[in-house]
Structure formats: C-alpha cells, structure tokens
Amino acid sequence: MNDSGAKRVVALVDMDCFYCQVEVQHNPSLTGKPVAVVQYNSWRGGGIIAVNYEARAKGVNRHMRGDDAVKACPDLNLVRVKELHGKADLSKYRTASQKVFEVLSEFSSCVQRASIDEAYVDLTNVVNHHISTKNNVITENDLPNTFVEGYSDDNSKEDKSVHLKSWLHDVYNNELQDDCFLRLTIGAMMVERLRKSIFEQTGFRCSAGIANNKILSKLACGLHKPNQQTLLPPSSVPHLFETIPIKKIKNLGGKLGERIRKEFNCEFMSDLAAIPLNDLQQKFNDKTCNFLHQISKGIDNEPVESRLIPKSIGSCKSFPTGLKVKEEIKQWLNTLMNDIVDKLKDDYEANKRRATLMTVSVRYLDKKTKLATSQCFEVTTYNHNKLLDTSFSSLCTMTENQKSLHWKNPISFLGVAIGRFVEINAKSSIDNYFNKGAAKEVKDINIQLTRQENSKTCSNSNSESDNSILIEQQLNSKTSAPLSNQSLPSLNYSDNKNNKTCVSDVQNLKSMFAKIKSSNHSFNNSSSTLQNVNSKKEIKKQYKLDMNSFFTKKLEIISPVKNQVNVKLKTVDQSSSASSVLFESSDEISSSKNVLNDNHERTSQPADSFFSRKLEIVSPTKHHNIDDSRIESVPTVQSSITEDTIQCAPKTLLCERCDKMIDIDIYDEHIDHHVAIELNNSLNVTNPVQPLNNRLLKSKPTLKKKNERGLKRKQNSKVSSSNPKKPCTSISSYFKPLLNP
DNA sequence: CATGCAAGCAAA
DNA sequence: TTTGCTTG
Numbered sequence: 001m002n003d004s005g006a007k008r009v010v011a012l013v014d015m016d017c018f019y020c021q022v023e024v025q026h027n028p029s030l031t032g033k034p035v036a037v038v039q040y041n042s043w044r045g046g047g048i049i050a051v052n053y054e055a056r057a058k059g060v061n062r063h064m065r066g067d068d069a070v071k072a073c074p075d076l077n078l079v080r081v082k083e084l085h086g087k088a089d090l091s092k093y094r095t096a097s098q099k100v101f102e103v104l105s106e107f108s109s110c111v112q113r114a115s116i117d118e119a120y121v122d123l124t125n126v127v128n129h130h131i132s133t134k135n136n137v138i139t140e141n142d143l144p145n146t147f148v149e150g151y152s153d154d155n156s157k158e159d160k161s162v163h164l165k166s167w168l169h170d171v172y173n174n175e176l177q178d179d180c181f182l183r184l185t186i187g188a189m190m191v192e193r194l195r196k197s198i199f200e201q202t203g204f205r206c207s208a209g210i211a212n213n214k215i216l217s218k219l220a221c222g223l224h225k226p227n228q229q230t231l232l233p234p235s236s237v238p239h240l241f242e243t244i245p246i247k248k249i250k251n252l253g254g255k256l257g258e259r260i261r262k263e264f265n266c267e268f269m270s271d272l273a274a275i276p277l278n279d280l281q282q283k284f285n286d287k288t289c290n291f292l293h294q295i296s297k298g299i300d301n302e303p304v305e306s307r308l309i310p311k312s313i314g315s316c317k318s319f320p321t322g323l324k325v326k327e328e329i330k331q332w333l334n335t336l337m338n339d340i341v342d343k344l345k346d347d348y349e350a351n352k353r354r355a356t357l358m359t360v361s362v363r364y365l366d367k368k369t370k371l372a373t374s375q376c377f378e379v380t381t382y383n384h385n386k387l388l389d390t391s392f393s394s395l396c397t398m399t400e401n402q403k404s405l406h407w408k409n410p411i412s413f414l415g416v417a418i419g420r421f422v423e424i425n426a427k428s429s430i431d432n433y434f435n436k437g438a439a440k441e442v443k444d445i446n447i448q449l450t451r452q453e454n455s456k457t458c459s460n461s462n463s464e465s466d467n468s469i470l471i472e473q474q475l476n477s478k479t480s481a482p483l484s485n486q487s488l489p490s491l492n493y494s495d496n497k498n499n500k501t502c503v504s505d506v507q508n509l510k511s512m513f514a515k516i517k518s519s520n521h522s523f524n525n526s527s528s529t530l531q532n533v534n535s536k537k538e539i540k541k542q543y544k545l546d547m548n549s550f551f552t553k554k555l556e557i558i559s560p561v562k563n564q565v566n567v568k569l570k571t572v573d574q575s576s577s578a579s580s581v582l583f584e585s586s587d588e589i590s591s592s593k594n595v596l597n598d599n600h601e602r603t604s605q606p607a608d609s610f611f612s613r614k615l616e617i618v619s620p621t622k623h624h625n626i627d628d629s630r631i632e633s634v635p636t637v638q639s640s641i642t643e644d645t646i647q648c649a650p651k652t653l654l655c656e657r658c659d660k661m662i663d664i665d666i667y668d669e670h671i672d673h674h675v676a677i678e679l680n681n682s683l684n685v686t687n688p689v690q691p692l693n694n695r696l697l698k699s700k701p702t703l704k705k706k707n708e709r710g711l712k713r714k715q716n717s718k719v720s721s722s723n724p725k726k727p728c729t730s731i732s733s734y735f736k737p738l739l740n741p
Numbered sequence: 742c743a744t745g746c747a748a749g750c751a752a753a
Numbered sequence: 754t755t756t757g758c759t760t761g
Binding site for chain 2: 315
C-alpha cells in the first residue's frame with residue numbers, strides 16, 4: 001500500500017502528561033493543581049520526568065531539577081516516583097498504560113505501542129467498513145474537539161466552528177479529493193469516540209493526531225494539546241511544512257536533522273522539500289535520501305505494526321560519579337537483575353512468552369571510552385542467580401580488569417536488557433521448548449536440574465522431599481530425530497495425585513551423580529571465565545569436548561537409548577511447570593533466605609559494612625534484600641583467582657571453596673573434587689546462558705534467521721509476532737554447580 | 742560529580 | 754552481533 005492510492009487513516013494517541021495524570025488519579029486532592037513527577041530527589045530535588053499543564057503554565061519544564069521547579073512554581077506539587085531495587089519504579093504507569101491500550105484495542109485490531117503513553121492506531125479498515133455500512137454524513141457536532149490543520153488556524157471557538165464548517169464543505173464538495181477527506185473525517189470522529197472512551201474507562205485524557213501516515217499523525221497530534229485532536233489533511237501539508245522545523249519531524253530530531261540543516265542550510269520542512277533529489281543523493285545514502293524525499297512531501301509508508309507489548313525488557317542505571325569497587329558493581333548488577341526478573345515474571349504471566357536473549361551493557365566514566373559496550377547471551381532460564389552470574393562474568397570479560405578489586409575504569413553506566421521473545425503456549429510447554437532447541441543443535445547437551453519447592457503440596461513433608469526435582473537431560477547426535485516428550489525414553493517418577501517425589505528417587509539421582517563425580521574429567525566451573533580470555537577459551541573448548549564424550553558414556557547408564565535421554569522426577573502441572581522451570585525462583589530465594597537467616601553472624605555482622613548498609617536503603621523488600629553474604633552465595637561470580645593470589649603467588653591459586661592455596665598444576669583436579677561433592681550434595685545444576693560470541697558451534701537456525709530478518713526489513717513487512725521462532729539452542733559450554741554454602 | 746531510564750531500529 | 758541513533 002502506498003500513499004498515492006487508497007490512503008490509510010492513521011491516528012497517534014498521546015496521553016497528556018501521563019505520569020502526572022496517573023499521580024493525580026491516585027491522589028485526587030492534586031486535581032487542578034500544578035504537579036510534576038520526579039525521580040530520585042536527593043540531588044537538587046530529583047529529575048523531573050513529567051509536568052502537568054498547570055505547572056507548565058508557571059514555567060516548570062522537564063529539563064529542570066526538582067529544586068529549580070519549586071523555585072519557579074512555589075506551590076508545585078512534586079510527586080516522587082516510588083523506588084524499588086534502588087531504581088525508580090515505573091510499574092504504576094505501565095499498568096495504567098496497559099488499560100489505555102486495551103481501550104484502543106476495542107477500536108482497531110491494529111494498535112502499535114509507541115511508548116508507555118503513545119500508540120498508533122490504524123483505522124483504515126474500520127473507516128472503510130464504516131463508509132460501506134453506515135451513514136456518512138458528519139457534522140461539526142461529531143467533531144467537538146477536532147482541529148483541522150489548514151482550516152482552523154485559531155483556537156477561538158467561533159473561529160473553530162466556522163473552520164469546521166469550511167472543512168466539512170470541502171469534505172463533501174471537493175471532488176478532487178476522492179474520498180480521502182471523508183475517510184480522514186470519519187477517522188477523526190472515531191478518534192473523538194475513542195478518546196472519550198479512554199476517559200470514561202480509565203479517567204485519563206489524551207491528545208491525538210489523525211492523518212494518512214504515522215509521521216503526519218504524530219506531527220498533527222502535537223499541534224493542539226492537551227485533550228484535543230488534530231486532523232491533518234494531506235492538502236494542508238505543504239503550507240504547514242513552511243513553518244515546521246526539520247527537527248520536529250520524527251527521526252529528524254537528532255544528528256541527521258542537524259546534518260541536513262547544516263549541509264543544505266535549511267530550517268523548515270518546506271526547505272527540505274525544495275532540495276532536488278540529486279543533491280540529497282550527494283550527501284546521503286539511498287535509504288536516507290528516499291526517506292527524506294518522501295517525508296518532505298508528507299509521504300511515509302511505515303506500517304502500523306500490531307503490537308501492544310514491548311519487544312524487550314531492560315533495566316539500567318547510570319552512575320555519574322563512577323563505580324570502582326568490584327563488590328559495588330556486583331551489587332548493582334544484582335539489583336538490576338532483581339528488577340528484570342520481577343518484570344519478566346509479570347511479563348510471563350501477562351504475555352505467555354519467554355525471552356531468549358540477554359544483553360549486558362557497560363559504559364565507563366573516562367571519556368575516551370564513552371561508548372557503551374555490550375555483549376549478548378542466549379537465555380534459557382529466568383533464574384536470578386544464574387543470570388546474574390553470567391552477566392557479571394560478561395562484565396568482567398568486557399572490562400578485562402576482573403582480577404583487581406578495583407576496576408581500572410570506573411563504570412558510569414550498567415544496563416541489562418532481555419528480549420527476543422518466543423511464545424509459550426499451552427501445547428508448547430517449557431519442556432518442549434527445551435526439546436526443540438536441543439533438536440536443532442548438533443552434539444549439544446542440555447542439562448537442567450531444578451529443585452522446585454511446592455508450598456502447597458510440600459507443607460507436611462520433610463525437607464528432603466520438599467524439594468521436588470525436575471531433571472531434564474537431552475543429548476542429541478546428528479542423526480537423532482527431533483525430540484518430543486512422547487518419543488523420549490523417559491523415566492517418570494512422578495506421582496500426579498500427590499505431586500510428590502519419593503526420597504528413594506532422589507537417592508537414585510544422587511547415586512547417578514556420584515558416578516559423575518567419580519569421573520576424572522575436568523570440571524571447570526565458570527570461575528574459569530574470570531581468568532584471562534585466552535586461557536578461558538582454551539579451557540572451555542577443552543571442557544566442552546570432555547563433557548560431550550563424558551555424557552555420551554554416562555548416559556548409557558541412565559538410558560538404553562544413546563541419543564535421547566529425558567529423566568524426569570515429579571510431574572508438575574503444565575502451567576506451574578513452565579513458570580517454575582523458567583524462574584527456578586522459589587527455591588533460589590528460599591535458599592538465599594536460609595543463608596541469611598541461618599547465619600546470624602553473617603546477617604548481623606555486616607551491619608557496619610558499606611554494602612549491607614547500602615542495601616538496606618536500596619532494597620527494603622525482603623526477598624530482594626541481598627547483603628554481601630548473598631553475593632557470596634552466588635556461584636560463579638567469584639573468581640578463583642583473586643588479586644592477591646595473582647600478585648603474590650602466581651603458581652598457586654586460592655580455592656575459594658575451601659580457602660586453601662592450591663598448586664596450579666593440580667588446581668583443576670582440586671576443583672573437580674569440589675564440584676563432584678557439590679553436585680552430589682546440591683543436585684542443582686544448570687547451564688543458564690552462554691555468550692553467543694563464544695559459542696563453539698554456530699547453529700544453522702541462527703544464520704537462517706538472520707537472512708530472513710534482512711529480507712523482512714527490506715520488504716518492510718510485519719515483524720515480531722510472525723517471526724519464525726528461533727528455538728532455544730542451549731549449549732553447555734561449561735558446567736555450573738550451584739553452591740549452597 | 743548530574744537528566745535518567747526505557748525501548749526500538751538499523752547501520753556497521 | 755555490536756554500536757549508534759532516536760524518541761519519549
């Protein structure tokens with residue numbers, strides 16, 4: 001579809017100073033008063049993230065600090081955003097926003113979330129349907145809050161009425177316009193209803209723009225605010241563009257817009273429209289030229305995607321003064337991860353999907369390395385500790401000064417984002433999800449041992465059987481058929497009725513791992529990732545080979561079928577199975593709690609330590625209250641090689657598990673010994689994530705998908721939900737025992 | 742010390 | 754895959 005034929009009807013709905021509205025709704029005594037929302041008010045009154053119109057009238061703007069705003073407007077009501085995990089908690093606004101989007105969805109099946117308070121709505125189909133089935137006579141009474149750009153230049157009411165009449169006259173009498181005007185007008189009428197409906201159902205007011213495409217609707221929306229809407233007919237665009245600065249157009253508000261302004265010495269969109277295509281081509285690539293040329297004429301073919309939920313979920317924090325101390329960095333990463341896991345839980349419940357990619361970003365204070373660097377990883381679990389573990393290792397790799405207690409370059413920014421979601425529906429449980437992934441991967445091993453705690457069924461059991469155990473082991477060879485639950489030789493020890501695991505089965509597993517323990521293969525845990533990069537790679541490589549051969553052998557013991565093994569103890573009902581396997585959280589959290597509660601020395605002792613004090617401020621919530629003892633319980637963040645050992649005794653390494661100095665020549669075996677014992681004790685082993693760029697095996701699906709993506713972009717067609725699902729290709733590069741000290 | 746945080750997209 | 758840009 002393009003703009004020359006049947007034109008679309010696109011609306012952009014923008015909530016007016018949304019955070020303020022939400023706050024006023026929560027505290028109605030603020031109604032009609034100047035309100036601003038701030039986050040973190042400790043430094044100069046905090047940063048303002050929203051200002052209502054009453055406060056704007058008194059000179060408050062978003063770039064002020066809280067203190068300045070109060071100076072400008074002494075009766076300003078500053079609302080501070082609740083904090084969670086030491087970060088501003090915007091979940092209140094997210095929830096409110098979802099309600100708004102639900103209302104939008106009643107009007108069109110094609111609604112695109114553009115931000116927390118903005119959405120595009122493609123009304124083309126609804127309008128067309130209206131035209132073919134309903135009365136098409138629109139009067140000014142149908143458009144009480146509508147301005148038509150080019151017709152209503154003034155805000156006075158009489159004038160507005162006059163100009164609406166003038167517009168409607170054109171709608172029905174200007175034959176040159178085919179039905180484009182009519183369709184936009186019907187669209188505007190629908191948006192009037194839509195906005196009314198939003199107000200009635202949520203209590204929030206919004207503004208809107210109605211035009212033939214996204215960029216114009218967005219531009220139009222800003223022309224009359226708040227609580228109003230603007231129709232921008234294409235015929236009014238050339239005149240309007242004479243007064244619209246280039247930087248006001250979406251995508252031209254930054255460097256590109258500035259470059260255009262300088263290169264061509266032009267200020268307004270009409271100037272841009274006057275530049276010959278040839279001249280543009282001297283300066284910009286084809287794609288940019290095309291975009292600029294089109295948009296200068298008001299043409300924009302970007303489709304409205306049908307998507308109401310975010311494609312990625314992240315958490316980040318800046319540190320203007322810089323973080324230098326390793327423990328502190330670890331703490332903040334922990335905090336971010338808590339934040340993310342919470343969001344992921346909500347997302348999982350709401351959207352029945354799970355993320356498969358995590359990106360860790362860091363920026364340094366020092367200006368030379370101003371740019372953020374990032375690494376991404378395959379994600380196979382939402383378990384906090386495991387994600388934290390991997391992200392911290394990644395951070396260490398990126399900084400390459402992991403050996404010291406103090407980072408060489410203070411960190412000014414930390415961020416973690418999770419995305420590349422895949423759907424989980426009832427038929428495709430997590431089990432299948434893992435199976436599919438394994439099926440695609442050659443010679444891949446995926447082992448997941450998860451201790452689960454089911455409070456309902458376990459309340460009257462002893463602690464041993466409280467921990468139901470779910471084990472999945474998958475081993476594929478090149479020739480193996482795709483795995484499915486049905487085809488797998490599986491040992492199912494579960495008792496559906498009681499949902500209870502026999503102790504004897506646990507014993508069986510223990511003995512199984514006792515066998516593993518007795519192997520003389522080298523078990524490098526991921527502390528190896530904290531060694532220097534080269535040796536890390538070597539070790540991983542070596543280890544991977546070992547593991548492959550090892551399991552090929554050992555699995556024969558477990559199952560008569562070589563290639564496919566699925567051992568499962570305990571049946572959990574599908575839904576709870578999915579989420580608990582994903583998060584593995586209840587057990588993790590409770591075990592962390594136990595660490596804290598059972599060790600009073602530890603909990604009371606660090607009261608004077610910097611970190612525990614900090615955490616009291618940062619994370620009042622109990623299950624997020626992680627002091628340094630919690631950090632110590634995180635398995636692989638810990639380096640086997642401390643700064644001291646490196647500097648003082650390069651030929652020995654400190655084994656942090658027993659605090660002994662171990663000769664480097666026998667270090668692997670020593671660790672092996674610990675690992676085996678811990679395996680046997682904990683029965684808690686996973687391989688949550690692995691740096692993609694370190695993967696030894698490149699999976700074909702990855703490459704294929706890349707190409708498909710490129711194609712999709714070129715075709716400018718729908719994405720996201722229709723994307724081929726990339727199965728989770730879980731690769732064990734290393735074996736991570738989870739320590740429960 | 743000082744907008745901060747969140748998210749999407751596309752070039753490199 | 755990583756980085757940069759853009760927006761709200």
